[in-house]
Amino acid sequence: MKNWQVIAMSMMVLFATSCEKNEGDDPAPSDVFGGKGNILIETTVKNADGASGQSYLQQVSDLSGTLNMSKAIQIGFSSTISVEGNDVYVFPETGSTGKQCITRYEHTPEGLKNAGELQIVPNSCPYSLIQVSADKAYIPTFNLGNIMVVDTKTMTKTGEIDLTKYAHADNSPEPACGIVRDGILYLALDQLGSNWMPYDDYRQVDVALIDIKSDKVLKIISEKKSEFALPTRPFLKDMIFMDEQNDIYMACLGYFGYNPQHPNNGFVCIPNGKQEFDESKSWNINETAIDGSPYKAASIYNCKYLGNGKIAAYVGISELMTDNPYTARNSMAVIIDLKKKSIKKIEGIPYTDGHSVAIESKGNDVLFASCGVDASGVFDYNVETGKVSQVLSTSANVAFMHFFD
Numbered sequence: 001m002k003n004w005q006v007i008a009m010s011m012m013v014l015f016a017t018s019c020e021k022n023e024g025d026d027p028a029p030s031d032v033f034g035g036k037g038n039i040l041i042e043t044t045v046k047n048a049d050g051a052s053g054q055s056y057l058q059q060v061s062d063l064s065g066t067l068n069m070s071k072a073i074q075i076g077f078s079s080t081i082s083v084e085g086n087d088v089y090v091f092p093e094t095g096s097t098g099k100q101c102i103t104r105y106e107h108t109p110e111g112l113k114n115a116g117e118l119q120i121v122p123n124s125c126p127y128s129l130i131q132v133s134a135d136k137a138y139i140p141t142f143n144l145g146n147i148m149v150v151d152t153k154t155m156t157k158t159g160e161i162d163l164t165k166y167a168h169a170d171n172s173p174e175p176a177c178g179i180v181r182d183g184i185l186y187l188a189l190d191q192l193g194s195n196w197m198p199y200d201d202y203r204q205v206d207v208a209l210i211d212i213k214s215d216k217v218l219k220i221i222s223e224k225k226s227e228f229a230l231p232t233r234p235f236l237k238d239m240i241f242m243d244e245q246n247d248i249y250m251a252c253l254g255y256f257g258y259n260p261q262h263p264n265n266g267f268v269c270i271p272n273g274k275q276e277f278d279e280s281k282s283w284n285i286n287e288t289a290i291d292g293s294p295y296k297a298a299s300i301y302n303c304k305y306l307g308n309g310k311i312a313a314y315v316g317i318s319e320l321m322t323d324n325p326y327t328a329r330n331s332m333a334v335i336i337d338l339k340k341k342s343i344k345k346i347e348g349i350p351y352t353d354g355h356s357v358a359i360e361s362k363g364n365d366v367l368f369a370s371c372g373v374d375a376s377g378v379f380d381y382n383v384e385t386g387k388v389s390q391v392l393s394t395s396a397n398v399a400f401m402h403f404f405d
Contacts, residue, residue: 032111035071037061040088040107042400043069044078044355050326055079055399057090059111063367063378067394073112078355080235082129083402084137087152088112089129091235092120102126102139104155107404116155120148127234130178132185132212138178140187142234145172147187149215161215168202169193175208177232177240179248184218185210186248186270188231188240197255198229198262205231205252205268209275223268223277226284228252231268233302238359241305246272247281249305249338254286257298257316257330265299267338283341285315290334292345295319301331304359304366306383309339312366314357329353333368333381348388349379355397362403367391369398 037059046053056072057079080091088105100122105112120126125142131152132138138161139148145167149159167173168191178187189206193199205223210216230253232239240250247269254265269281285297299316306312313336320330333349336342350372358369366381378392378401392398 032108032113033071034073034105034112035059036110038107038109038404039063040081040083040400040402040404041067041398042075042079042081043067043072043394043396044399045396046326046355050324050353050355053077056396057081057088057112059107059109063380063392065393067377067392067396067398069394069396078399080127081400081402082237083107083404084129084131084152086404087115091126091128094123094125102129102155104152118150118155118157125234128177128237130180130185130187130237132180136212138185138187138210138212140175140178140234142174142176142190143172145175147175147210159215161210161217163189163208163217166206166208166217166220167191168199173206173208174234176234177237177250179240179242180212181242181246181248181272183212184275185212186240188250189220190230190232190234192230197259200262203227203229203262203264205229205250205277207231207250207270207277219275221270221276223279223282225279226252226266226268226282227262227264228266228268228282228284229254229262229264230256236302238304239300239302243305243309243338244307248272251300251303251313253299253301255299256325257318257321258325260318263298263318265297283338285336285343288341288343290315290332290343290345292347293332295332297332297334297343301354302357302359303336304361306361306366309337310383311336311338312359312361312368312381314352314359314368315343317351320351325354327353329372331357333370333379346381346388349381350375353397355399358398358401360401360403367401369401371397 058072082089086107106115145164147161174190209218266285297315298318301314303313314331322328329351333346352370356369356371
């Protein structure tokens with residue numbers, strides 16, 4: 001694996017989208033499109049190289065049978081999507097030469113409505129939106145190293161928070177995912193080098209604490225003991241979460257499992273009532289055997305907190321990696337127990353590639369997107385029974401899922 005930039009870039013940005021419509025004009029404001037239902041799904045039809053193809057967004061009424069994509073709208077290859085309430089935000093494609101904007105759609109059970117656009121600096125790489133009040137949101141820009149302060153009702157930029165001085169060795173600390181607790185945004189900083197990998201001389205977890213009323217950076221905190229790196233992927237919001245005690249946890253990928261010299265990856269914790277890491281709660285999952293598997297976790301590719309210390313996750317298996325990270329089926333579905341410090345393989349969910357690592361939960365059911373060799377679609381894992389069944393079949397990669405109330 002000599003081309004680190006290709007590997008890292010592919011792992012970081014397997015999801016991105018363009019504001020350009022591929023054909024036709026924008027629908028009228030009163031029009032709805034994308035299909036009926038209260039489940040939002042993004043699918044990606046990738047080419048053989050895994051690095052190109054087309055992506056689609058649609059609504060469906062349930063997850064069953066074979067996915068019908070006739071009502072789907074094309075949004076560009078490998079899109080990034082954020083959902084807040086009934087607002088759906090679609091982000092611009094990394095490296096796109098087309099129109100650079102963030103598009104907001106309004107969800108209705110009858111379809112999606114156009115609800116506004118926000119122009120951005122070309123290739124500034126915004127990947128997600130963090131709602132901090134009823135009409136105010138933060139949008140971190142991965143490449144520029146700042147945060148756009150946005151009025152989501154009018155889709156206008158109202159301010160900016162500069163994070164560039166907190167970068168380790170370049171002009172951006174690569175702000176990723178964040179979570180608000182007690183009026184403070186805890187924002188993970190990925191701190192990547194020019195090769196899109198963590199620095200060899202900077203294996204630590206940095207988090208910026210930002211007052212959401214004043215938009216001021218209060219301080220930067222760091223966890224150094226575990227030698228973790230890359231806290232959260234910038235487009236996967238559930239990689240940072242709070243448990244029932246309001247302790248903040250975040251998943252740290254390390255080197256995606258592609259650097260055997262630095263295998264540490266796992267979870268760090270900022271306890272409730274504290275503004276510092278508790279290093280005694282850090283957990284390097286690479287040192288933990290996976291029940292039901294001969295492998296160990298080389299990285300965490302996505303996760304979803306379920307409650308009572310349980311986490312549904314996809315972990316990377318280094319022994320299953322190939323020369324093409326876009327197509328390698330090296331992601332294993334597991335249940336992680338923070339209390340018992342245990343990991344268990346979920347039997348029945350195929351190993352998947354990086355285009356299908358979406359995880360959502362609804363009641364006692366956890367839905368895993370997976371693109372396996374023999375089966376592809378959405379798989380249901382019942383938390384109470386432990387049983388797995390395929391509920392939706394599709395030849396495309398399911399890249400994103402969301403259930404509206």
